[in-house]
Structure formats: C-alpha cells, structure tokens
Amino acid sequence: MSNKQSGSHRHADVLVTDPDLPPVAVDPQQAEAEDRRWTPAKIALWVGIALLGGVSWTILAIVRGETVNAIWFxxxxxxxxxxxxxxxxxxxERNLLKPDDRRATPAEYKADGKDYAATDRRVLFGHHFAAIAGAGPLVGPVLAAQMGYLPGTLWIIIGVIFAGAVQDYLVMFFSMRRGGRSLGQMAREELGVIGGTAALVATLTIMIIIVAILALVVVNxxxxxxxxxxxVSMTIPxxxxxxxxxxxxxxxxxxxxxxxxxxxxxxxxxxxxxxxxTAWGVELFTLDRITIAWGIIIYGFIAAVLPVWLLLAPRDYLSTFMKIGTIVMLAVAIVITRPEISVPAVTEYATTGAGPVVAGTLFPFLFVTIACGALSGFHALIASGTTPKMIEKERQTRFIGYGGMLMESFVAIMALVAALSIDRGIYFAMNSSAAATGGTIEGAVAFVNGLxxxxxxxxxxxxxxxxxxVGEESIVSRTGGAPTLAVGIAQIMQGVFGGAGMMAFWYHFAIMFEALxxxxxxDAGTRVARFMLQDSIGNFVPRFRDTSWRTGAWICTAIMVAGWGAILIMGVTDPLGGINTLFPLFGIANQLLAAIALAVCMAICAKRGLFKFLWIPALPLAFAAVVTITASFLKIFSPTPAIGYWAQHTAFRNAxxxxxxxxxxxxxxxxxEAVVRNTFIxxxxxxxxxxxxxIVIATAILATIKAYRQGGGPGAEDAPTASRIFAPAGLVATPAEKDLEAQWSALEPGKRPARSGH
Amino acid sequence: MTVPDVLHRARDTARELAWLFKGVMGENAYQTYLDHHERSHAGGDPMTEREFWRDRTDRQDANPEGRCC
Structure with a gap:
C-alpha cells in the first residue's frame, strides 16, 4: 500500500472502476478545489459561527453574573x-484515514441484503445514533453537576472533539476496511495473543460492571x-x-x-x-429496592434466553422511538424555555473532592464520572459491528462516526442543563446517599444546609x-442521576406543555424513557456478553461455540446474569450508599475500554506508516490512560476512606x-461486614x-514501536474491490456530488447497480 | 413562490421525513432485501415478507447487536 498520498480524495491507483458507469467518486481535484474555495458567503458563515461560539464561551467561562442562561450552553x-x-x-480524514470512494465498502462487496446492506447515510446516522446513545450521557453529567457547570461542559465538548468522536470515527473506519470485524478481533490481530486476550477479558468484565450499574440506576x-x-413494568406486556x-x-x-x-x-x-x-395500588406496587433488584435480575435472565422477536426486538423499537422523540422534544423545550441556571461555574468540590454525590477531586474523577457524551469506550463495540456493515461509501464514515458522536455529546449537554436548572438544595437532597440524609426530609434538610x-x-x-x-412519596436520596434528570426534564417540559399540573406526568415520562x-x-448487554463467554469457553469446550445449544446458552446466560446481579445486589444493599461508591468503577471501566479501542487504532495507524499523524489517536489514548490509571490507583491506594476502596476496607475491618x-x-x-465485603470486591x-x-496499552505501544522501526507493518485490511455505486459523503450533497447524482439517476434502471435506501 | 408550490414543497419534506423515520426504525429492511435479491439475480424466489421478518429476528437470535449505555 502506498502511504505517500495526501489529501482525503487521493486514490490508490490499483483500482479500476467500470468505464460504462458514471464516476463512483467525486473527482479528487474538484473536491479539493471545492473545499478550498472560500467565497465571501462561506467566510462570513464560519466567522459568524466562530463569533457566536466565542461569545457563548465568554459568557459561560468569564462573565459570571448571578445566573447564566441555558441557551449559552x-x-x-x-x-x-x-x-x-x-x-x-x-x-x-485528509491526513490519517484517507478514505477512497472508489473502493467498495463491505455493504457492497459482501452484500447479502440482510446484515450487509448499503444504507442511506442519513438513515444509517439515525441507526448508529440510536445504537450508541443510551442512559450513559443522561446520568454522568447529572452526577458531575456537583462540581459546577463549567468543568462538565468543558470536558463534554472538548472531550468529544479530541477523544470520543475520534475513537468512534477511527474504529468505524478500520472495522469497515476489515469487512466489519469486531473490536475484539481487531485487538487480537493487531496486538497479538496477550493483548487480544487481555482486551477480551477486559471487555467481558466491563460489560458486567456496566450492566450492573445501569440496573442500579433503574432500581434507585x-x-x-x-x-x-x-x-415501567407495563413495558413488558x-x-x-x-x-x-x-x-x-x-x-x-x-x-x-x-x-x-x-x-x-x-x-x-x-x-x-x-x-x-389508590390504596391497593400503593400496597401492590410499592416495592423496596432489593425486591426490584431481584425482579430485574430474573427479568434479565428471561429476556436474554427468550427468542429475540418476542421481547428484545419490540422493546428496541419502542426505545428507539422514544429516544428520537424525547431528545428532539427536550432540545426544542430548552430553546423555548431557556432556563436560568444559578449553579456556580466551579464549586469547592472540584478541589476538595468532598462532594456528597461522587467523592473525589476534579482530576481524575470528573473524567470518569462523565464518560458517555465525552468519551465512551462502549461505542467502539457498536462502531465495530453493525454499522460498518451498512456503510454505503467510505467517506460517509466521517458524518456517521464523528458526527454521530457529536450528537450524543449534545444529548449530554442537554442532560447537564436539565440537571443544572433545578434548585441546588433539591439537587443535593436527591443525590446525597441515604447514609448521609437518613432518607428523611428532616435529615436531608439538615445535611444539605450543613454542607x-x-x-x-x-x-x-x-x-x-x-x-x-412529581407524584412521589419522597424525593430524598433518589441517587443515580435518573430521578434528578427527570425532575429537571419535568420542570423544563411543564414550561412548554401543561404547566405545574403536568409535572408528575413529565417526571414519570422521563423515568420511563430512561428505564426503557x-x-x-x-437485555442486549447480557446477550452480547453471553455470546462472548460462549465463544471464549468454546476454546476449551468446543461444544459451547454452538450458540443454538440451549443448555450452553442457559449456562452462559446464568453466569453473566449472576455476575452483574451480584454487583447490583451489592450496590443496592451497600451501607455506604451504592451509586456514589460504584459509579467511578463504571466510568473507569468505560474509559478503559476506550483506551483499548484507541490503542488498537494507534497500532493500526502505525502499521499504515502514518507516524506524522499518530498523535491523533495517541493524544486521547494518553489522556484516557492517565485518567483511568490515576483513578484506579486512587481507588486502590488512596488513604482517604471515601475514595480508596482498600482504605475503607481496612477501616471497617479494624473497627x-x-x-x-x-x-x-x-x-x-x-x-x-457488608462494607468489608463490598469494598473487597x-x-x-x-x-x-x-x-x-x-497490558493492553503496553502491547499496543510495543506494536507501534515495532511498526515504527520497520516503517510500517502488514495491514489486515480486506483487498480493495472497485465500487459500482455512488452516494454523497455528508448530510448535504455538495455541487460536485449533486452533479454525479444527476448522472447516476439518468442511467437506465436496468444498468444501475446496487443501491438501497430510497 | 406561489401557494401550490409551498404546499408541494411541504408535502415533499413530510414524505422525506417519513421515509427517514421509517428507515431509522428499520421498516424498509424487507424492501432492501427485495431490491438486493432482484439485482443480484440470485436464483429462486425471494422470501415472503413474513418469512423475511422471521428470518431476520432468528438471525438476531444468533448474532446479538449491542446497545450502548
């Protein structure tokens, strides 16, 4: 492969496209020229965007009045x-990935009309966004709001630009070049057996902890x-x-x-x-958290072994429907109501680390509390799986991968705004653990005012x-972020629809939306983890590879459910409060997965011989590595019991x-005894x-050094095939792309090759 | 622009949005499959709509898709 070309539209010269068809890619020179032509209107537009952005940042960061309006966020x-x-x-795109639209994507050369099917870029953007956006970006920012609005906002926006979106884009692109291979397979190819195995074990444990903590949010x-x-239980029928x-x-x-x-x-x-x-309704449906946790565990097992069509697929449709609808609705409502925010830009908890919501100072704990929305390793599993098998043209990965993650980041910003818009006293009363407030109104008032x-x-x-x-018995110590966000959403939505009388409806709408x-x-996490486990055990007991073998499926599902179920029960019964001790683990796990994904990407870039631009994946990798390792070390070695698990463990053991x-x-x-046990785990x-x-980062660095010494390395990409279809790269077609689209639509239908969507 | 023009535009936009929404929900999967079947000139009849959706969920049973947190 030649590495000497530059520019996003340059082509490897080995591909010969069908001369009977219109061009399958925009002419490189024409596209470059279009990119570089700065008309006065275009300049004015970008200067305008830059000015508005600059003014908004100035208002958020420097001009600090009593309050700040949400619209500036x-x-x-x-x-x-x-x-x-x-x-x-x-x-x-131009310097590192160099997509080539003359190359067919897996959706074209492996087309089967089912898994591999070229999909319109706008549709696929929606698909991909629905797959990556979940409760994560809604929860983390809420918890991090205790440090003030500025640290969270800065991290969400800067983090997504240089880390999160870069990871998603790179992983998606490299997976697409490899026929839609998964992150685990790529890790094995690029990092060898040790790195690959460590990545696999890490992915499995990370999935367990992530599912457990998400379930804990619902229970709370x-x-x-x-x-x-x-x-929420009605969603099952x-x-x-x-x-x-x-x-x-x-x-x-x-x-x-x-x-x-x-x-x-x-x-x-x-x-x-x-x-x-009603009296009977309250009696029947008021459940304590342990019962609900068991309910979710049993439900999780059943849902993971039932056929997909019965429960998982329809629930997924419902969830996608709600996701798109509610996010659009919330964005519109924030713009209409423009709530005033009275939280300080930075609070003392950023430096003292004594925050009651999640313990720890800004560095590194802000960066693990807000994972999704800024940098989420979990996305690497989605970006290397379903989506790359459906991409129509290589250059669309920028819009779908990078653009999709920007969209999720925006969801995180909205969640932050919603959490910031509620009264600070109420915020702390809801998010301080029952261990601090005693779970009573009097206790909460005394605790919060005592802060x-x-x-x-x-x-x-x-x-x-x-x-x-909001139609609840009490809102004291409703930890986990979801109820706080629901109060925030209810407050914003009632300003547009229904007034105070509708608040209870909106609150429960938001809870439903998050629970869904x-x-x-x-469900999906348990199922995916079960397949990964079956595959791993299959190395020793081949029969486990057969995913249609019911007994094997049941055993592996039971193991995975037992794994996250145990952590869930531990969180629910934790005398120290549960979410505030466990949430850092969630963030660390997620960022660790991101570090793995970025390490794989760095090794791939090194093998492509692109050392000059290696900093693009190396910079976020270094940051994620420093954050996860520092946070882990603090969790392991910190002498402060609120932060260090072992310090807490020893303190209780000594007592x-x-x-x-x-x-x-x-x-x-x-x-x-429970604290001693929990902190041990x-x-x-x-x-x-x-x-x-x-281990994973070290093997990636070794692979990179080896590639540097050899000036590159063997690539694992599929052999290039000439493409026979054309589609624009971005959301809106450029003039050159419109021109090509016209040429393609003028073709007789019989001659027109594969293309789906419309 | 005249009133009919505006109405025409609005209808087109609404159609476009409906198409996009259905696409995101995955409703046009069967059409995609039929198009592919026709183009690839594979022998035999394509699956019926009912068969296709059964096959689709059965394949999901064996190849779970992740959903993010």
Missing part, C-alpha cells in the same frame, strides 16, 4: 461542534415509587404484545406497531398516576412540594476487630481493570 456546544466537524474531522429510580414500578403483533399479525409494520406501543406507553404512565392514588454552600437554603417545604408535584433505554441495554458494633454510616455489625475489580488496561 446550547450555542457554545453547537458552534464548537460545527467548527470541530468541519475542520478537525476533515483534517483526520423505581424504589418506593408505585407509579414508576407500575408504568406492551413489548410482548408488539412482538406477537409483528410476528403473526402484521409482519414488518415497524412504525405502526411502535406508534401503538407508544400510545400504550402513555396510557401506562397515566394509569400509573391513577394507581398510585455550607453559599446561596443554598433548603426548606422541608421545598422538598415536600417538589415530591408532591437501560432495560434494553441490560470490627476492635469489637465495635457500629462504624460511620454502618449501624450494625452485619452492615459493617470493588477494590479487586479496580485492580483487575488497571492491570488489564496496562
């Missing part, structure tokens, strides 16, 4: 994304909430109905059945409101009014040895994660 984010997309992602949102329990409808009544009518499902979902939310006002935050004066009345407004995402992720019967927030010997997981990440 939207402008700062959107303008910065546009500039990054137009200039930085183009820079990566539904605990002692009859309304929530009723409406609704999904079953949709599954049967699609299988037997009207196959393929996906939009129709999703609309029916959506209406039923609304009825379930409204019905939940009625039921929560000594300027401008925060929480009253019992404020808490009980808010609880009544999470339960879909729990037990000294014969004490209560220690800190653990009021009984059994609770103290959490501490061990931290060690496992950091060891695995160091």
């Amino acid at each position: 939207v402008f700062a984010a959107v303008c910065t994304y546009l500039i990054a997309y137009r200039f930085y992602s183009k820079f990566i 949102a539904l605990g002692e909430s009859p309304w929530g329990v009723f409406s 609704i999904a079953l109905f949709m599954g049967v409808y699609l299988r037997y009544l009207r196959p393929g009518k996906v939009t129709e059945v999703s609309l029916i499902g959506f209406v039923l979902l609304l009825l379930a939310i409204i019905g939940g409101g009625w039921i929560s006002e 000594g935050l300027t401008g925060v004066n929480l009253t019992q009345e404020a808490l009980s009014t808010m609880a009544t407004n 995402f999470i339960l879909t992720a729990v 037990l040895d000294a014969g004490e019967e209560s220690f800190g927030t653990a009021k009984t010997v059994a609770a103290m 959490q501490g061990t997981l931290s060690i496992v994660f950091v060891v695995l990440s160091i």
Whole structure:
C-alpha cells in the first residue's frame, strides 16, 4: 500500500472502476478545489459561527453574573461542534484515514441484503445514533453537576472533539476496511495473543460492571415509587404484545406497531398516576429496592434466553422511538424555555473532592464520572459491528462516526442543563446517599444546609412540594442521576406543555424513557456478553461455540446474569450508599475500554506508516490512560476512606476487630461486614481493570514501536474491490456530488447497480 | 413562490421525513432485501415478507447487536 498520498480524495491507483458507469467518486481535484474555495458567503458563515461560539464561551467561562442562561450552553456546544466537524474531522480524514470512494465498502462487496446492506447515510446516522446513545450521557453529567457547570461542559465538548468522536470515527473506519470485524478481533490481530486476550477479558468484565450499574440506576429510580414500578413494568406486556403483533399479525409494520406501543406507553404512565392514588395500588406496587433488584435480575435472565422477536426486538423499537422523540422534544423545550441556571461555574468540590454525590477531586474523577457524551469506550463495540456493515461509501464514515458522536455529546449537554436548572438544595437532597440524609426530609434538610454552600437554603417545604408535584412519596436520596434528570426534564417540559399540573406526568415520562433505554441495554448487554463467554469457553469446550445449544446458552446466560446481579445486589444493599461508591468503577471501566479501542487504532495507524499523524489517536489514548490509571490507583491506594476502596476496607475491618458494633454510616455489625465485603470486591475489580488496561496499552505501544522501526507493518485490511455505486459523503450533497447524482439517476434502471435506501 | 408550490414543497419534506423515520426504525429492511435479491439475480424466489421478518429476528437470535449505555 502506498502511504505517500495526501489529501482525503487521493486514490490508490490499483483500482479500476467500470468505464460504462458514471464516476463512483467525486473527482479528487474538484473536491479539493471545492473545499478550498472560500467565497465571501462561506467566510462570513464560519466567522459568524466562530463569533457566536466565542461569545457563548465568554459568557459561560468569564462573565459570571448571578445566573447564566441555558441557551449559552446550547450555542457554545453547537458552534464548537460545527467548527470541530468541519475542520478537525476533515483534517483526520485528509491526513490519517484517507478514505477512497472508489473502493467498495463491505455493504457492497459482501452484500447479502440482510446484515450487509448499503444504507442511506442519513438513515444509517439515525441507526448508529440510536445504537450508541443510551442512559450513559443522561446520568454522568447529572452526577458531575456537583462540581459546577463549567468543568462538565468543558470536558463534554472538548472531550468529544479530541477523544470520543475520534475513537468512534477511527474504529468505524478500520472495522469497515476489515469487512466489519469486531473490536475484539481487531485487538487480537493487531496486538497479538496477550493483548487480544487481555482486551477480551477486559471487555467481558466491563460489560458486567456496566450492566450492573445501569440496573442500579433503574432500581434507585423505581424504589418506593408505585407509579414508576407500575408504568415501567407495563413495558413488558406492551413489548410482548408488539412482538406477537409483528410476528403473526402484521409482519414488518415497524412504525405502526411502535406508534401503538407508544400510545400504550402513555396510557401506562397515566394509569400509573391513577394507581398510585389508590390504596391497593400503593400496597401492590410499592416495592423496596432489593425486591426490584431481584425482579430485574430474573427479568434479565428471561429476556436474554427468550427468542429475540418476542421481547428484545419490540422493546428496541419502542426505545428507539422514544429516544428520537424525547431528545428532539427536550432540545426544542430548552430553546423555548431557556432556563436560568444559578449553579456556580466551579464549586469547592472540584478541589476538595468532598462532594456528597461522587467523592473525589476534579482530576481524575470528573473524567470518569462523565464518560458517555465525552468519551465512551462502549461505542467502539457498536462502531465495530453493525454499522460498518451498512456503510454505503467510505467517506460517509466521517458524518456517521464523528458526527454521530457529536450528537450524543449534545444529548449530554442537554442532560447537564436539565440537571443544572433545578434548585441546588433539591439537587443535593436527591443525590446525597441515604447514609448521609437518613432518607428523611428532616435529615436531608439538615445535611444539605450543613454542607455550607453559599446561596443554598433548603426548606422541608421545598422538598415536600417538589415530591408532591412529581407524584412521589419522597424525593430524598433518589441517587443515580435518573430521578434528578427527570425532575429537571419535568420542570423544563411543564414550561412548554401543561404547566405545574403536568409535572408528575413529565417526571414519570422521563423515568420511563430512561428505564426503557437501560432495560434494553441490560437485555442486549447480557446477550452480547453471553455470546462472548460462549465463544471464549468454546476454546476449551468446543461444544459451547454452538450458540443454538440451549443448555450452553442457559449456562452462559446464568453466569453473566449472576455476575452483574451480584454487583447490583451489592450496590443496592451497600451501607455506604451504592451509586456514589460504584459509579467511578463504571466510568473507569468505560474509559478503559476506550483506551483499548484507541490503542488498537494507534497500532493500526502505525502499521499504515502514518507516524506524522499518530498523535491523533495517541493524544486521547494518553489522556484516557492517565485518567483511568490515576483513578484506579486512587481507588486502590488512596488513604482517604471515601475514595480508596482498600482504605475503607481496612477501616471497617479494624473497627470490627476492635469489637465495635457500629462504624460511620454502618449501624450494625452485619452492615459493617457488608462494607468489608463490598469494598473487597470493588477494590479487586479496580485492580483487575488497571492491570488489564496496562497490558493492553503496553502491547499496543510495543506494536507501534515495532511498526515504527520497520516503517510500517502488514495491514489486515480486506483487498480493495472497485465500487459500482455512488452516494454523497455528508448530510448535504455538495455541487460536485449533486452533479454525479444527476448522472447516476439518468442511467437506465436496468444498468444501475446496487443501491438501497430510497 | 406561489401557494401550490409551498404546499408541494411541504408535502415533499413530510414524505422525506417519513421515509427517514421509517428507515431509522428499520421498516424498509424487507424492501432492501427485495431490491438486493432482484439485482443480484440470485436464483429462486425471494422470501415472503413474513418469512423475511422471521428470518431476520432468528438471525438476531444468533448474532446479538449491542446497545450502548
């Protein structure tokens, strides 16, 4: 392969396209010229975007009045994304990836009309976005809001530009060049057996911890909430109905059945409101968190062994439908209501690390608390799987990979705005663990006012009014981020539709929306992990490879469910509060996966001989590595019990040895024993994660050095095939692309080769 | 622009949006399959719509797709 070419449109000269067809790629010179032609209108547009972005950042970061309007977050984010997309992602395309539209994508040369099917770029953007965006970007920013609005905003926006979107784009591109291979397969090819195995083990453990913590978020949102329990559990019969409808009544009518499902979902939310006002309803649906956790564990097992058509596929349709609808609705509502935000730009918790929501200082804990939205390793699993098999043209990866992640980042910004718009006192009352507030209104008021935050004066009345407004018994210590976001969304939405009387509806709508995402992720995650486990065990016991072997499937599902179920139960019963001790593990796990993905990308770039631009993946890799390793070391070695798992472990163990019967927030010997056990597991997981990440990064660095010495290395790309289709690269077709589209549509239908979409 | 023009435009945009939405939901998968079948001149009849959707979910059973957090 020649590495001497430059420019995003230069072509390897080995490919000869069909001379009877119109060109399958825009002429490189013409495209370059179009890119470089700066008309006055174009200059004015970009200067305008830059100015608006600059003003917004100035208002957020420097001009600090009493309050700041939420609209500036939207402008700062959107303008910065546009500039990054137009200039930085183009820079990566031109210098590092060098896509060649004359090369057929797997969707073309492996086309089977099913898994490998060229899909219109705008449709695929939606698909990909629906697959990557979940509850993650909605939860992390809410928890990080305790450090003020500025650190979270800066990290979400800068992080996505230089790390998150780069990772998604690179992984998607390299997977596409390899026929849609998975991250695990690429890691094995590029990093060898040791690196590849470490990556596989890391991926499995990471999936377990991520599913467990997501499930914990749902449990915390539904605990002692009859309304929530009723409406979320109704999603199961609704999904079953949709599954049967699609299988037997009207196959393929996906939009129709999703609309029916959506209406039923609304009825379930409204019905939940009625039921929560009846005595029998309250008695039947008020469940404690341990019961709900067991419910989710049993549900997770059943959902993962049932056929996909019955539960998983319809739930996924419903979740996609809700996701797109609610995100658009929330964006519109924020622009219309433009809430004023009175949270300081940076709070003292950024430096003291004593925040009650998640312990730890800004570095490194901000960067692990907000994972999704800025940098999410989990995306690498999606970007190297389904999506690359459906890409029509190579140059579209920039729009779908980089652009898709910018979109998720914007969702995180909206979640941050929603969380920031609620009263700070209420925010801390909701997010401090029950161990701190005692779970009572009086306890919460005493605790929050005792934090000594300027401008925060929480009253019992404020808490009980808010609880009544959102239709809950109490909102004290509703940790996990989801309920806080739901209050924020309810406050914003009631400003547009329905007023205060509708707040309870919107609150439960938001809870439903998050629970739906999470339960879909729990099902799908368990299933994916089960297949990975079956594949791994298959190396020793070949029979496990056969995925249709029921016993094997059941055993592996049970192992995975037991894995995340144990951590979930541990989180629910944790005397120290659960989410605030476990959430850092979630972020560390996710960033670790990102480090693995970026390490693989760096090794691939090195083998392509692109050392001059190796910093593009190396920079975010270095950052993710420093963050995960520092955070892990603090979790392992910190002498502060609130931060270090082992410090906490030793403190409780010593107390037990000294014969004490209560220690800190653990009021009984059994609770103290639970802390000793939990911190042992959490501490061990931290060690496992950091060891695995160091192995993977080290093997990637070795592979890179080896490639540097040899001036490149053997590539694992599929052999290039000439493309026979054309499609524009970005959202809007350029003049040159429009010209080619016209030539293609003038072809007689019989001569026109593969193309789907329209 | 005249009123009919505007209406025409609006209808086109609405159609385009509906097409996009259905695409994102995955509704046009069967059409994609039929198009592919026709173009690839593979022998035999294509699956019926009912068969196709059954086959699709059965394949998902064996190849799970991840959903992100």
